Amino acid sequence: MxxxxxxxxxxxxxxxxxxxxxxxxxxxxxxxxxxxxxxxxxxxxxxxxxxxxxxxxxxxxxxxxxxxxxxxxxxxxxxxxxxxxxxGITGVLHVGYSSPMAAEILVKAAGVFRARYPDCEVEIQEVMLFDLFGPMRGGRVHLQVTEHPVDEPDLVLGPRVMSQPRVLMVPAGHPFARRASVSVEDLAESTLIAVSGSVPQYWREYHYPHRTPQGRPIEHGPPATYWTEVMNRVGLGQGVSPASEEAERYYARPDVAWVPFRDAPPVEYGFVWPASGGNARVRAFVDTVCELRAAS
CATH class of the missing domain: 1.10.10.10 (Winged helix-like DNA-binding domain superfamily/Winged helix DNA-binding domain)
Structure with missing residues (x-):
């Protein structure tokens, strides 16, 4: 036949x-x-x-x-x-993520991608915030989902994957913990705990500003290297730190309260890949993720 x-x-x-x-x-x-x-x-x-x-x-x-x-x-x-x-959709595609919310999306997409392209394996791995673009620039990751903003001449900013409301992590006994919401201006009344490392200055200032929109100074405590270290310091009462709303589902703990911002922009996540690495494997995987997000 x-x-x-x-x-x-x-x-x-x-x-x-x-x-x-x-x-x-x-x-x-x-x-x-x-x-x-x-x-x-x-x-x-x-x-x-x-x-x-x-x-x-x-x-x-x-x-x-x-x-x-x-x-x-x-x-x-x-x-x-x-x-x-x-x-050219063969070999191994290394995909990074910097938040567990993105990991869920990527793992689901990897299953669909493998069924479509059985000669191309997908490996999902975490990218630490303190070395946000290092694995990609070192060739260990072909593309990743990263918090915006991204403005790097050697990197391509791809489609947005998701957007999350921004919240403030505060010690459970902090006065902010009793509020229904907080303002970005309230950051001037507390100590901000930021992630250190080789993240760009514009990225760090966007998520961990030194001044409020009205120009009031924001005190910064000693920076943390790992995300878990940030939460530990917040839980110990050393300061506050911003996060995405969905993060509470993964990192909830009794000594940390998650208070919504009423005037902060959302945390947006999007694809990023090297300007020299936008090959067929990368484009096919990005298309797969976008299809799944559109259907959800």
Whole structure:
């Protein structure tokens, strides 16, 4: 059997309607009918029973359908693999993330991606905030989902993946913990604990500013290297620190309260990859994530 015959038969076996079958296949209804008749002549028995009102499978047709479904799936996998190899979607794709919310999205997308491109493996790994772009610039990560802003001449800022309301982590006994919300101006009344390391100055100032929008100075405590260190210092009463709302689901603890900002911009996350690394694997994975986000 030729591939177009398999497609015509299986589509009609599913639709049991010649017009809908022709619409799905993009063929004239007469062409579908001719293909099925030719197939029945070759086999020697009818595959469908046709009346003016309905189309049904014969016993032979039902058996042929069961036998051909795995064949069609194998053919499609072979075609997909050939297309992937032709586009260079092979090897190992290393994808980084700097927040657990992004990790969930990436792991789900990796499963879909592997099914589409079985010759390309996806490895998901965490990227520490204190070395935000180091793994990518060192070639250990091909692309990653990172908190905005990103303004680096050697990096490409890709599509946005998600956006989260911004909150303030405060010690459980802090006066802010009793409030329904806080303002960015309130940061001038406390000590801010920031992440240190090789993050760009504009990125650090955006998330851990030294002045409020009205120009009031914000005191900074000793910087922390790791995110868990930030939370530990907040829990010990050494200061406050901003975070995304969804982070509480992963890092909730009794000595830290999460208070919403009422006037701070959201925390936005987007894809980033090296300007020299926007290859077919990267583009295909980004497209997969965007498709899943659009469907959710």
């Amino acid at each position: 030729e591939r177009h015959e398999i497609e015509a038969f299986l589509t009609l076996a599913e639709e049991l309607h010649f017009r809908r079958t022709s619409e799905r296949l993009g063929l004239a209804q007469g062409r579908v009918s001719q293909t099925i008749k030719k197939l029945e002549r070759r086999i020697g028995v009818p595959l469908f029973e046709r009346t003016s009102r309905r189309v049904t499978l014969t016993p032979t047709g039902r058996q042929l359908r069961e036998d051909l479904i795995p064949v069609q799936q194998q053919l499609q996998r072979a075609v997909d693999r050939a297309v992937a190899m032709g586009r």
